[in-house]
Amino acid sequence: MGQKILVVEDNELNLKLFCDLLRAHGYEAEPVRDGREAMERARDFAPDLIIMDIQMPYISGLELIEQLKADDALKVIPIMAVTAYAAKGDEQRIRDAGAEGYVSKPISVLRFVEAVAALLVRESESLNIG
Numbered sequence: 001m002g003q004k005i006l007v008v009e010d011n012e013l014n015l016k017l018f019c020d021l022l023r024a025h026g027y028e029a030e031p032v033r034d035g036r037e038a039m040e041r042a043r044d045f046a047p048d049l050i051i052m053d054i055q056m057p058y059i060s061g062l063e064l065i066e067q068l069k070a071d072d073a074l075k076v077i078p079i080m081a082v083t084a085y086a087a088k089g090d091e092q093r094i095r096d097a098g099a100e101g102y103v104s105k106p107i108s109v110l111r112f113v114e115a116v117a118a119l120l121v122r123e124s125e126s127l128n129i130g
C-alpha cells in the first residue's frame with residue numbers, strides 16, 4: 001500500500017487530475033470536495049500528506065491550514081498548498097499559515113509530483129531522526 005494523501009479541492013476536474021496523478025505514482029489518494037469535511041476526514045484517513053486548494057467555498061484553504069496546524073494530532077502532517085493566486089505575498093501568507101509546500105495552478109505535472117515526493121521524503125527523514 002502506498003503512502004496516503006488527502007486531496008482537498010472543490011473543483012471536480014482538478015480533484016480528479018490530482019488523484020489520478022497521485023494514484024499513477026503509487027500513492028493512495030483520498031478526495032475531499034467540501035472543505036468543511038477536511039478536519040474530520042484528516043482524522044479518519046490519517047494521511048501522510050495533505051494537498052490543499054486555497055480558493056474554496058465555505059472555508060478557505062488558508063483557514064484549514066491554520067486549523068490543521070493548531071491541532072495537536074494533525075499538525076505533524078505536511079501540507080502542500082495549491083493555488084491559482086499569483087499575487088505577490090500569497091506564497092508567504094500560505095507559508096506563514098504553516099504549509100510546508102506550495103505549488104501554483106495551472107500545475108506542471110512534473111513539478112507537482114516532485115513537490116509531493118519531496119514533502120514525503122522530508123517527513124520520513126524527520127520520523128527517522130525522531
Ligand code: MN
Pocket residue numbers: 009010011053054055056
Ligand atoms: Mn478551488
